Amino acid sequence: MERRKVLVRLNRYISMCGLTSRRKADELIKAGKVKVNGLVIKELGYRVDPTTDVVEVEGKILKPPRYRYVLLNKPCCYLTSLVSGKDGKRSIKDLIKDIPERVYPAGRLDYNAEGLLILTNDGELANMITHPKYKLPKTYLVWVEGKVSNETLKAMEKGADLEDGFAKPDSVRIVKVKGNITLLEVIFHEGRKHIVKRFMAYFGHKVKKLKRTAIGPVKLGNLPSGRWRDMTDEELNALKKAISLEKKHGVGV
Template sequence: MAEKIRLQKILADAGVASRRKAEEMIAAGDVRVNDQPVQVGDKADPKHDKITVKGRLLKTHTPNVYLLLHKPRGFITTMSDEKGRKCVADLVKDIPERVYPVGRLDRESEGLLLMTNDGAFANAMTHPSRHVPKTYRVTVHPSITEEQLTQMAVGIVIDGRRTAPAQVRVLKQEQGRVVLEIILHEGRNRQIRKMCEALGLEVARLKRTAIGPLRLGMLQPGDYRELTAQEINQLNAAAKADRQSDSTSAPRPHNSRR
């Protein structure tokens, strides 16, 4: 039996517009299926139905794209911004397919950001039940104590809920400055910044260096590259493995200083 999908998703996956914009186009009568008018919420089979947008036949068979982007500081993780701020979309505008970010990095954070047009892959990477570990290099001021490291590792109450255990270790310590490696197994909004704020620490720099087995490497800020088939398989495997082990194990507490 043919699988029918909501039209706004079909249009978004084909790179026509965002889902919200696609809904506006459908409501405006710009979209027809098999030459018949449609409404928001209607479904179609992209493989067999004739879908037109403003009279032009929609090409629904677009290749899946998987990108690793080094997001610089100062860019917001969105494809457009009504305030005119710099968006990650500006960094991948030469990609013919419409890709979108997988998860988020806030404006002043930097590092590894996945972008794709594969909804199933994006869901596997971000679904709350699949906590693919994410690694960050975090510079804080002024210093950090063993007690603060332990609190960060076992969990801190932020926004009324305790964070999941994290792995934390000191990479470098200087006068008034400490560089930490933090591995999170959940994805809450501005989590590391809020954890540090709760402990009285100031975040000077926050950089995501890895997602699961995938590392940022030497990719320069603002640059991107395509993921290999092996990397895509490894990320999907990491999502499945973390989901299976989530109820039976917990991340280790922080290591000793080195």
């Protein structure tokens, strides 16, 4: 069977190779500093085949990108950003300085939230992880103020009308109650900003602590806070299978 060519935009390919951002790549292209197979290319929408085309930037031939898939246990009070934060806020950039590839977070966690982040330079997979149409579930442990009653739990299962639309968890359950704090496990397949906190606030419960423990079949496990590790082949295959099954069955389309 003949291999199907997969073409990517030239600016994205340059970024994938770790040279610079897509925006800066566009500037290099417009300036005539990029060649493909020996020819100067100034067309911003130009596409290349990463497996056969030779891309040269300012006289330097780019090496084809090596995809990297990283799991990070983000601590509380770190920005999900690869640039330094304002007002002295730390970012996850400080935690992944020893990763040579330019990997980017597939999704976000709030500044005060902690737990699992997937970082990768595989843009296609990152998009599938974050896009709600694939309905990839994200699992959270949520500590809230007050005792969540069974009636409230049943109401949570039915969903809530938030200011930016209806939100319904894939599942929600009470893990334990200690004093005036309830620990819940909540699963959402979408990633609207502050969705877990806003959902809990709708029912009158303020979030004290939020931790993401899984993205699809990939679990945080015992990865220490602030540390990262490469995703195993088994985890990567399971993740791709979960996404492709959702896509195949047309879930969420």
